[in-house]
Amino acid sequence: MAPNLLVKEKKERVSRLRELEGAGAGFTVRLAPYPSGAPHIGNTRMYILNDEYARKYNGRLLLVIDDTIGSEDKFPDLESYALIEEGLRWLGVKWDGIYYKSERLEIFYSWAERVVQKGIAYVCMCDAETLRSYREQGKECVHRSHTVQQNLEFWTMMVEGKFGDGKAVLRAKTNMNHKNPAFRDRVLCRISSRPHPRVGTKYRVWPMLEFSWAVDDIELKMTHVIRGKELVMEDMMENFIWESMGISGPLFEHFGLLRLKGVKISKSKSRAEVASGAFSGWEDPRTWSLQSLAARGFRPEAIRSFMLSLGMSLADIEVPIDSVYSENRRLLEPVANRYFFVEEPVTTTVEGLEGEVVVESYLHPDHPEKGRRIIRTGAAVCISSGDMDSFEGEEVRLKDFCNVVLGRGRSAFKGRENRELQRIQWVPASDNIRCRIIMPDGSVVKGLAEMNVAGVPLGVPVQFERFGFVNPRSRDAEGLTLYYTHE
RNA sequence: GCUCCCGUAGUGUAGCGGCCAAUCAUCUAAGCCUCUCGAGCUUGGGACUCGGGUUCAAAUCCCGACGGGAGCACCA
Structure with a gap:
């Protein structure tokens, strides 16, 4: 090459x-x-x-x-x-x-029988606490020495419902002195009569994760298991069962x-x-x-x-x-259309401005081919109270529209030419749409958006300039509900 | 405590014996551009946990220390 x-x-x-x-x-x-x-x-x-x-x-x-x-x-x-x-x-x-x-309980049961027959599992009737403390001490309980025949009988009793919840479990016979205490005779199956949403109370004996996978990783012919490393202990259990039964299983990757x-x-x-x-x-x-x-x-x-x-x-x-x-912004940025939105709006009237003004801007500044949007406004506009707090008394540019010296209630008109000023977003006081934005923490931000937003398709994220990306979700008489994506 | 795993810039990640004065992303700083505190472009910033060893050669292999994490359920 x-x-x-x-x-x-x-x-x-x-x-x-x-x-x-x-x-x-x-x-x-x-x-x-x-x-x-x-x-x-x-x-x-x-x-x-x-x-x-x-x-x-x-x-x-x-x-x-x-x-x-x-x-x-x-x-x-x-x-x-x-x-x-x-x-x-x-x-x-x-x-x-x-x-x-x-739906696979019968399969697990038959494997459980095979495992008992192999002598690598036994039915234990210790309660949970005893089991745990024996495990800690590395002590074997009396049930551990039962014969295969006895275990088979106890197992049948478990499946037939002769034991109450928690009264018996099937345990792997690994080694009660294993250097890793977590690995000592782990539970493979236990009894629970809690109704299951799909199979109701049809089964009372349920496998633990490691046993069900020891079975299904073979039955379903897995070649690899890709799992989080918090499950390495479970690998060990699966491997123990397979080795004991002389079969080889999939490779584990974490x-x-x-x-x-x-x-x-x-x-x-x-x-x-x-x-x-x-x-x-x-x-x-x-x-x-x-x-x-x-x-x-x-x-x-x-x-x-x-x-x-x-x-x-x-x-x-x-x-x-x-x-x-x-990562998501990289995908949204080139496609999301831009609109004006003001959070917690306050109204100010631009003094010295007569009649209706038609303001034009792009749907997307980097993609003029996507077209323009038009805002028709009178002298009364809404801006966010945050911008009012920050810029009151200063000359700012109502983006794409005009320059004003910002004041509460009234602002002084300073011309329409584009100058290098702080730019703030605004919406016409008379013509806008109410928005409620669901924030990531569950709170709701209320505000007004330019009327063009009213017709935007649901489920297509847009950018509210200097606010963030938002996804319009539903429309009703109250206005528009959007979910905040991120900045 | 016991067992296991991990340790490269702020955060992740690539590299896994020489091509590494270490990749990429994010972050960050400055400049350009832009009628968004967005995006884009340019330039810059910043790391192999420590100590031994093996080797002609170590971020890469071995040992130890230190640091972080997980498991130790009749949950998954």
């Missing part, structure tokens, strides 16, 4: 994902969201990486809804299934098949923990707030759900390129949310 081609290729390398060991034909990975609320920005790293690797290797991406029974404060709900698919579609993630853990500075996400809190009405719904920006990002006018590609820029680094990182914003 010619050397100049090599150089070119090196320059075009734009955050290319590193190669995965053993990736090739048949490459299969999976996405395993848990349906306890809408998917949020924090979940997208896992989504994007799996999706992107599946594309890179021309492989398969399976969507496996991880809807086991969960816990007291983390349980599946029906609404979330749809929210997940909707969110993923918006993100541009394409899956080649969808599975539900809740990425480090990502924290977004300026973003606090709690799915369970969001769910509670959405349910109580404290949040307006899953579109409420405070949920940081994909639905809310869509409502704010984010481009899914911005999320994708941001996540890809982090790569597969194992380091735990904290990145300011502004990095995501600047």
Whole structure:
């Protein structure tokens, strides 16, 4: 190959994902969201990486809804299934098949039996506390020495409902003296009679994450598992089970923990707030759900390129949310039309101005071909109270219109020629549209926009000059409701 | 405490034995441009945690220290 081609290729390398060991034909990975609320920005790293690797290797991406029974404060709900698919579609993630853990209990049961038969799992009837303290002490309990036959019987009793909730669990027989206390005889299956949104009370024994995956990573023929590194312990469990059974499983790949500075996400809190009405719904920006990002006018590609820029680094990182914003701004900036908006308006009348004035400006200063916008105004205009506070008594330019010495109530006209003055946005006092803007923290900013905004299409972000990008969402008699995207 | 992981500019990231007086993005400073405190253009700023070792050669390999993070749930 010619050397100049090599150089070119090196320059075009734009955050290319590193190669995965053993990736090739048949490459299969999976996405395993848990349906306890809408998917949020924090979940997208896992989504994007799996999706992107599946594309890179021309492989398969399976969507496996991880809807086991969960816990007291983390349980599946029906609404979330749809929210997940909707969110993923918006993100541009394409899956080649969808599975539900809740439909695969029989498969887990048969594996559980095999595991018991192999002698690498036993039914333990210690309560949670005893179990934990024994694990800490490295002490074996009496149940550990039961025979395979006894364990098989106990297991059958578990499945048949002879034990109450929490009265028995299936545990892996790893090693109670394992140097890593977290690895000592972990629980594989437990009993919960809580009704499941899809299968009700049909099943009472549910697998833990690591066991369900020890099964499904084989059953669904995964070649690789790309997951956060908080799950390395689970890899160890899966590997233990596979090794004990003499089968080989997929390769594990991890990425480090990502924290977004300026973003606090709690799915369970969001769910509670959405349910109580404290949040307006899953579109409420405070949920940081994909639905809310869509409502704010984010481009899914911005999320994708941001996540890809982090790569597969194992380091735990904290990145300011502004990095995501600047990624999105890059996409919005060239296409978003510009309009005037004034926050908390105050009226001032330009003295010495008669009749109606027609003001023309561009929809986008960098793209004159997009056309012009026209504002017809009288002498009375509204400006934001913030600008009034800052510039009262000074000569400023009402952008594209005229220069005035700003005063409360009345301003003195200083000519229309374009001069180098502080420029401020304004709207005609008589002809404007009321706007309410939902801010990322859930607060509402009220103000007035020029009338051209009234006809703007919903769902297409625009820029309110010197205010920020906003996404028009709905229109009613009260005016326009928009979501604030970012600066 | 125990186990594991990580440590390149402010924040991320590339590099993974010589081409590195270290890439890119963001950030930041100045200038140009612009009827937005936007965008664009130009120029500049800023980093291999520390200490040993291996080697002709180390950001890259080894050891130790220090710092950060995660796991130690009958959640995922």
